[in-house]
Amino acid sequence: MADIKLMKGNEAFAEAAIRAGCDAYFGYPITPQSEVLEYLTAQEPHKRTGMVVLQAESELAAINMVYGAAGTGKRVMTSSSGPGISLKQEGISYMAGSELPCLILNVMRGGPGLGTIQPSQSDYFQATRGGGHGDYYTPVLAPASVQEMSDFVKLGFELAFRYRNPVVILSDGIIGQMMEKVELFPQQPRLAEFDQSWVTTGKTPDRKRNIITSVDLDSARQEKHNQDLQKKYQRMRENEVRFESTNCDDADYILVAFGSASRICQKTVKIAREKGIKLGLLRPVTLFPFPAEEIKRLGRQVKGMLCVELNAGQMIEDVRLAVENNTVVALHNRMGGMVPTPEEVYHAILQKFSIE
Template sequence: MGDTRLMKGNEALAEAAIRAGCQGYFGYPITPQSEILEYLADEGRKRGMIVLQAESEVASINMVYGGAGAGARVMTSSSSPGISLMQEGISYIACAELPCLIVNVNRGGPGLGTIQPSQGDYFQSVKGGGHGDYRLIVLAPSSVQEMADFVYDAFDLADKYRTPVLILADGALGQMMEKVEFREYIPADHVPPKPWATTGKLKERARNFVTSLHMQPEQMEEVNKHLQAKYRTIAEHEVRYELVAADDAEYMIVAYGLAARVSHRAVQLARAEGIRVGLLRPITLWPYPSAVLQSIASRLQGVLVVEMNAGQMVEDVRLAVEGRAPVHFYGRMGGVIPGPDEVVRALRAIVHNEVAQAAEAH
């Protein structure tokens, strides 16, 4: 049976981590996600989790490497500047194929930026971030409920593919309070055996070593081919998205996370005005739901991408749409959350302009 509570997004995520059987948390305080560390330092420790406040995000991510290499379910969390500091370690973790959870409660940037919510880390999350050819599975929650639910999914995906998984939220999702129901989850039913982990060399097996170093170029190319094959499998099986009011839609808004919640309301308002608009909400930002977008694009008169950044995901939308429909962008930056009315205005402008253009063509 589930267990329903009213919680902050950060706390819900932390509570879910305990319930998901996370054995080690390593992190450094940074707004707007410090509640995760605080919650686990109290509640996590009481329930047997190793919780360590590290000296930096650099140390945190390398502790995650060590803990994951030792076969434990481990995680870290931070916000944008801290996640930037972790990028080297994330690249090592991806190459060494260590399962773990990384949480980014995105704040406005660049630089020290602001502590307010942002989606400015999309590129960093889905295009690499660190060095070399690697991918993260990126899950984008848009409610406190999903802040909790995606923790279980993230750990399961990480273990299934031996790959780091990123939950990309934002400051508002971390700070706001909503009802959240914790589903029943028995870690023992989900955590696979990890015979590759460094737990001490037993007589009956060869030594295990965890590394990302392969000096021979041919050998390193093989490692890369293996990783790319794994990423193709993930792209084939793990795409997740939500479609709202898409069946008769002439226009589609594409938005994720908090921007998708705003856009959901905008869809309702625009429909009341007679604009036939739907919403595509990517849940996995990598792998990206390109196929669904591709399949509906040719019957659309326009696509509006709404993001809390200068226009990052819009590039992936354009790659998927491939010119089948015009792609427009509306974004706010620096920690500003767009309101549904702004989105409707942007949509109206597209619709009316296109109507005007069509009239001109006549």
């Protein structure tokens, strides 16, 4: 029988981590994602699966614990919100450079600085452009439901190990705090079989020493390393693009929105269709790699696109690059924890595209 529960997004994420066979979670509380650590602690997963859960003394400590544990080939994760994710960027950059797999959840709140604890999508640039220093990318998954907060844990770990790279789940205060029905996947074994040839768990006589590091002061070797990383990101672009289309086939106008904003837009599509306006919704599920090809294709078909974002307009840059001037791309946005209503987005469509 299906295992269906009513849970907050943050709780579903935490439960999914245990069930995905996560070996360790290192974190530090921050609103609006504190339920992750709270739920994990209450569940005592060391009794359920042997999973380690530790509240570190700071975000810096947490991400470096993730680095260390990931180096032993374990499934490890951390979670935070904007201010804490910024603190973790040094570690994330080092992990990208050292090619270490891990899962990082960012439940976004309004910024900059401490900003507000209300929902926002203002860390889009940070997440999709690597985040820390150096030339790197991380796959970015943007859940739009409590169900996806659970499902993307499993997918996130798969991608992290397939590419030996940190993977970011970019959620926000709405998806983290809301409760919905969620069908939980069955418990998976914690110590799963995967390629362990690179891990640093002690040298055996039959092979050379494994070294996990991001430093190489020889420029020629460092350039080669960078080229190899870029090839890996290219493979992600070719193989891991995910998106969801709603009513796009016959659309005259398209909304482009991810995460919680896409939920609001789903309702806008219903409102517009009832009034006879052919509106569709394209929801990027992966923000890196971005569904640029699909947006380019739709750009040739429609009269206009409206990006709906809970930030100053960040994803719109990727949408504009993708459509190559084939259509008009406008923005409707709210910031600082404010959230648009479906009707508000509907009126924005009418106004931006002068629809009578």
